[in-house]
Amino acid sequence: MARPPRLDLARTPQHVIQRGNNRAGCFFGDADRRFYLKCLAEAATRRCCAVHAYVLMTNHVHLLVTPSVSGAVAAMLQDLGRRYVRVINTIHGRSGTLWEGRFKCSLIDSENYLLACHRYVELNPVRAGMVDHPAAYFWSSHAHYASGRANPLITEHWIYQGLGTTRDERQTAFRSLFDEPLEQEVVARIRKAVNTDSALGSEEFMNAAEAQLGRSVRVPRRGRPPKSITGKLL
Numbered sequence: 706m707a708r709p710p711r712l713d714l715a716r717t718p719q720h721v722i723q724r725g726n727n728r729a730g731c732f733f734g735d736a737d738r739r740f741y742l743k744c745l746a747e748a749a750t751r752r753c754c755a756v757h758a759y760v761l762m763t764n765h766v767h768l769l770v771t772p773s774v775s776g777a778v779a780a781m782l783q784d785l786g787r788r789y790v791r792v793i794n795t796i797h798g799r800s801g802t803l804w805e806g807r808f809k810c811s812l813i814d815s816e817n818y819l820l821a822c823h824r825y826v827e828l829n830p831v832r833a834g835m836v837d838h839p840a841a842y843f844w845s846s847h848a849h850y851a852s853g854r855a856n857p858l859i860t861e862h863w864i865y866q867g868l869g870t871t872r873d874e875r876q877t878a879f880r881s882l883f884d885e886p887l888e889q890e891v892v893a894r895i896r897k898a899v900n901t902d903s904a905l906g907s908e909e910f911m912n913a914a915e916a917q918l919g920r921s922v923r924v925p926r927r928g929r930p931p932k933s934i935t936g937k938l939l
Contacts, residue, residue: 711902712922718771718813719778720822720899724805725764731803738844744789746858752781755860758826760845767826811898814906819864825895850879897924
């Protein structure tokens with residue numbers, strides 16, 4: 706059975722996960738990570754995608770990105786994948802695919818979940834036990850926002866820019882977001898949405914997205930509906 710097309714709306718942020726094939730590594734050294742970011746920046750510019758946040762893990766990547774037109778994120782990742790895999794295979798003497806065939810993504814409600822998803826992305830190395838704080842992990846967007854280490858790949862979302870009227874105010878407010886861990890219920894909702902290619906947002910956001918796309922954007926229910934003793938659906 707064919708998979709339904711991804712949820713994709715212009716000017717609506719998407720949380721993207723691209724994993725290594727069979728959960729294998731997709732970076733074999735820091736030079737690979739630098740080359741990936743170079744390829745990402747060029748593909749994002751070519752396909753008119755704004756990259757707001759990212760983290761490069763050992764065997765997968767998280768991105769928070771807003772496309773200017775529908776289909777731009779998929780085109781960006783296709784451009785990126787072709788170039789990156791070809792060069793990495795040549796350098797490391799390998800062959801075949803590097804990434805899973807289908808990336809995961811979810812639509813994100815900017816007003817209610819943009820910053821939560823941003824924190825989720827940059828906190829990945831902490832949850833994985835690699836570092837104690839996102840500031841200690843080099844291969845993410847965190848330093849751009851928290852300490853002003855300018856990153857030309859990054860396009861700041863208007864939600865972040867609303868954290869303060871000056872750069873120092875925004876950085877201070879952003880750092881304070883990491884004083885406490887994300888609530889487990891929020892982490893679970895973000896994971897469920899992205900792993901089921903669903904949307905994450907308020908009821909109003911969900912309804913508006915469904916009206917534009919003409920189909921459900923919600924996390925699918927699993928299993929059969931419960932039955933009463935008489936056999937009627939509850």
